Amino acid sequence: xxxxxxxxxxxxxxxxxxxxxxxxxxxxxxxxxxxxxxxxxxxxxxxxxxxxxxxxxxxxxxxxxxxxxxxxxxxxxxxxxxxxxxxxxxxxxxxxxxxxxxxxxxxxxxxxxxxxxxxxxxxxxxxxxxxxxxxxxxxxxxxxxxxxxxxxxxxxxxxxxxxxxxxxxxxxxxxxxxxxxxxxxxxxxxxxxxxxxxxxxxxxxxxxxxxxxxxxxxxxxxxxxxxxxxxxxxxxxxxxxxxxxxxxxxxxxxxxxxxxxx
Amino acid sequence: xxxxxxxxxxxxxxxxxxxxxxxxxxxxxxxxxxxxxxxxxxxxxxxxxxxxxxxxxxxxxxxxxxxxxxxxxxxxxxxxxxxxxxxxxxxxxxxxxxxxxxxxxxxxxxxxxxxxxxxxxxxxxxxxxxxxxxxxxxxxxxxxxxxxxxxxxxxxxxxxxxxxxxxxxxxxxxxxxxxxxxxxxxxxxxxxxxxxxxxxxxxxxxxxxxxxxxxxxxxxxxxxxxxxxxxxxxxxxxxxxxxxxxxxxxxxxxxxxxxxxxxxxxxxxxxxxxxxxxxxxxxxxxxxxxxxxxxxxxxxxxxxxxxxxxxxxxxxxxxxxxxxxxxxxxxxxxxxxxxxxxxxxxxxxxxxx
Numbered sequence: 001x002x003x004x005x006x007x008x009x010x011x012x013x014x015x016x017x018x019x020x021x022x023x024x025x026x027x028x029x030x031x032x033x034x035x036x037x038x039x040x041x042x043x044x045x046x047x048x049x050x051x052x053x054x055x056x057x058x059x060x061x062x063x064x065x066x067x068x069x070x071x072x073x074x075x076x077x078x079x080x081x082x083x084x085x086x087x088x089x090x091x092x093x094x095x096x097x098x099x100x101x102x103x104x105x106x107x108x109x110x111x112x113x114x115x116x117x118x119x120x121x122x123x124x125x126x127x128x129x130x131x132x133x134x135x136x137x138x139x140x141x142x143x144x145x146x147x148x149x150x151x152x153x154x155x156x157x158x159x160x161x162x163x164x165x166x167x168x169x170x171x172x173x174x175x176x177x178x179x180x181x182x183x184x185x186x187x188x189x190x191x192x193x194x195x196x197x198x199x200x201x202x203x204x205x206x207x208x209x210x211x212x213x214x215x216x217x218x219x220x221x222x223x224x225x226x227x228x229x230x231x232x233x234x235x236x237x238x239x240x241x242x243x244x245x246x247x248x249x250x251x252x253x254x255x256x257x258x259x260x261x262x
Numbered sequence: 263x264x265x266x267x268x269x270x271x272x273x274x275x276x277x278x279x280x281x282x283x284x285x286x287x288x289x290x291x292x293x294x295x296x297x298x299x300x301x302x303x304x305x306x307x308x309x310x311x312x313x314x315x316x317x318x319x320x321x322x323x324x325x326x327x328x329x330x331x332x333x334x335x336x337x338x339x340x341x342x343x344x345x346x347x348x349x350x351x352x353x354x355x356x357x358x359x360x361x362x363x364x365x366x367x368x369x370x371x372x373x374x375x376x377x378x379x380x381x382x383x384x385x386x387x388x389x390x391x392x393x394x395x396x397x398x399x400x401x402x403x404x405x406x407x408x409x410x411x412x413x414x415x416x417x418x419x420x421x422x423x424x425x426x427x428x429x430x431x432x433x434x435x436x437x438x439x440x441x442x443x444x445x446x447x448x449x450x451x452x453x454x455x456x457x458x459x460x461x462x463x464x465x466x467x468x469x470x471x472x473x474x475x476x477x478x479x480x481x482x483x484x485x486x487x488x489x490x491x492x493x494x495x496x497x498x499x500x501x502x503x504x505x506x507x508x509x510x511x512x513x514x515x516x517x518x519x520x521x522x523x524x525x526x527x528x529x530x531x532x533x534x535x536x537x538x539x540x541x542x543x544x545x546x547x548x549x550x551x552x553x554x555x556x557x558x559x560x561x562x563x564x565x566x567x568x569x570x571x572x573x574x575x576x577x578x579x580x581x582x583x584x585x586x587x588x589x590x591x592x593x594x595x596x597x598x599x600x601x602x603x604x605x606x607x608x609x610x611x612x613x614x615x
Contacts (some may be wrong), residue, residue, distance in 0.1 A: 051609055062410055122285055126420060157350070158345060158347065161343050161347040162349065164312075164314055164334070164341070164343070164347070165341065165343060165347040165348075165349075165408075166349070166360070167313075167314075167333070167334040167335050168334050168335070168337075168339060168340065168341040168409070169335075169360055169361030169364055169408070169409075169412055170335045170336075170338070170361055170364045170365055170412065171335060171360075171361075171364045172364075173334065179360075180349055180351065184349075184350055184351050184352040239288075258297075
């Protein structure tokens with residue numbers, strides 16, 4: 001075995017142990033709910049809990065809505081900045097990075113102060129209004145990832161010429177974005193969407209302080225009150241994440257035009 | 263009246279004026295090439311016609327209607343780019359159908375038109391392929407079909423052959439011209455390649471520093487260049503200065519040899535004036551010729567074998583000139599350093615203004 005190959009394997013095995021050992025340990029612990037034997041009791045208990053189903057479905061719906069909102073904001077912005085305002089790119093990138101340095105608690109207190117029941121726009125006064133606020137908060141938190149993903153996708157295509165070709169054929173901006181830009185940056189968008197999904201599913205601060213029944217607060221509550229179920233929840237959360245990654249891979253393979261050039 | 267009129271077009275980017283007082287009338291069905299070096303403003307003119315650049319001043323009129331203020335999508339102008347610009351997510355048929363779908367044409371009409379276009383460009387069986395599965399030449403033909411499918415009023419070609427290799431470039435340029443003739447579509451073709459422009463155009467506009475230096479048929483542009491820039495840019499030119507010795511007769515003196523040039527009589531020159539003259543390499547001949555040809559002694563400085571043509575560099579006194587002679591398999595090419603006689607016909611001399 002060559003020296004380089006040997007060290008590659010050492011690094012690979014060390015990495016695999018670092019990532020997988022805690023996961024295997026968590027999984028092993030989640031199977032110990034019944035004394036003396038391995039069982040799926042903790043999983044049964046979690047899956048049978050109506051609160052699990054309610055909070056997970058709430059978060060999934062909100063995650064999907066957040067992805068739509070994020071895309072609706074980010075795609076035209078990134079498209080326009082790349083096409084017409086390239087000088088503004090550094091400023092836009094700086095703005096999209098702000099959610100990484102401003103803690104979610106600042107954002108949520110800002111929301112509560114601006115949109116409380118005594119304000120001109122009392123969004124916190126209704127459940128749907130609060131849900132909308134939460135979605136906006138999630139979209140803000142996922143902005144750095146979504147923007148970068150879409151921007152990277154746009155960089156990989158000849159956006160200016162493609163847009164001009166479409167315009168000369170009579171296409172409107174909406175047609176260009178929906179029928180040409182989005183399909184050509186689909187993989188990048190899916191990466192952004194997946195990251196958004198992961199952020200929303202695990203997010204705690206915004207949901208807890210806006211008092212909405214999301215999956216993040218449920219996991220925290222479960223961790224403080226049960227022994228084996230939190231481990232089972234962690235494994236389930238991982239499974240959901242990996243399923244999303246698998247889906248992205250699958251969709252990428254089905255997207256014919258992303259095949260390599262001859 | 264001209265079908266496409268560009269009236270006093272001016273375009274400035276900040277303090278830099280890239281197009282200056284550009285005027286052009288294009289007849290319906292005419293094929294006009296904008297020829298010039300990089301940065302001369304030819305693509306800017308094309309982009310103004312397409313609507314991607316707004317003129318600083320001036321007017322663009324298509325079929326009698328002022329389109330200067332219209333958006334690109336409202337002009338019904340077909341555009342083919344150097345980089346093909348096919349939509350990678352759509353098949354060949356999808357690309358061709360794009361403009362028709364945008365215009366909400368009935369699906370049976372779209373299908374028929376796509377089929378016709380595929381046949382027109384000679385790719386009837388490749389409709390279901392994706393752009394990445396095609397060669398460069400095929401992609402450019404699809405781009406042409408896509409632009410033509412919407413039946414544009416004017417077809418604009420922005421250096422469409424520059425990215426292709428030499429052989430495909432020649433065959434595709436002939437195909438473009440054939441299709442243009444068949445459809446009778448008014449076309450503007452931008453290129454920096456003089457051979458391309460001369461070979462397929464009805465008229466050529468030679469551009470220099472944002473201006474149209476000369477507009478004329480390829481024959482006029484090549485044989486009667488109006489400016490020194492046109493004379494030098496289009497083809498190879500041997501330029502030299504001569505002194506007018508007898509203006510009324512059109513006699514000049516080059517290296518102590520008197521030459522009478524009939525068409526200089528009309529130029530109102532004065533005796534003793536210096537004039538700049540040009541001569542195409544193919545207008546010079548190796549060997550003596552009878553009158554009215556002028557024979558000059560020369561020394562061969564260099565010989566370039568170009569296949570069908572042999573290009574010589576010869577010294578005539580202080581001047582070095584290029585001569586193109588046909589390659590004949592039975593004749594040996596001249597040797598470097600050899601003494602020879604060069605002959606020219608005075609009517610071939612071009613006065614550079």
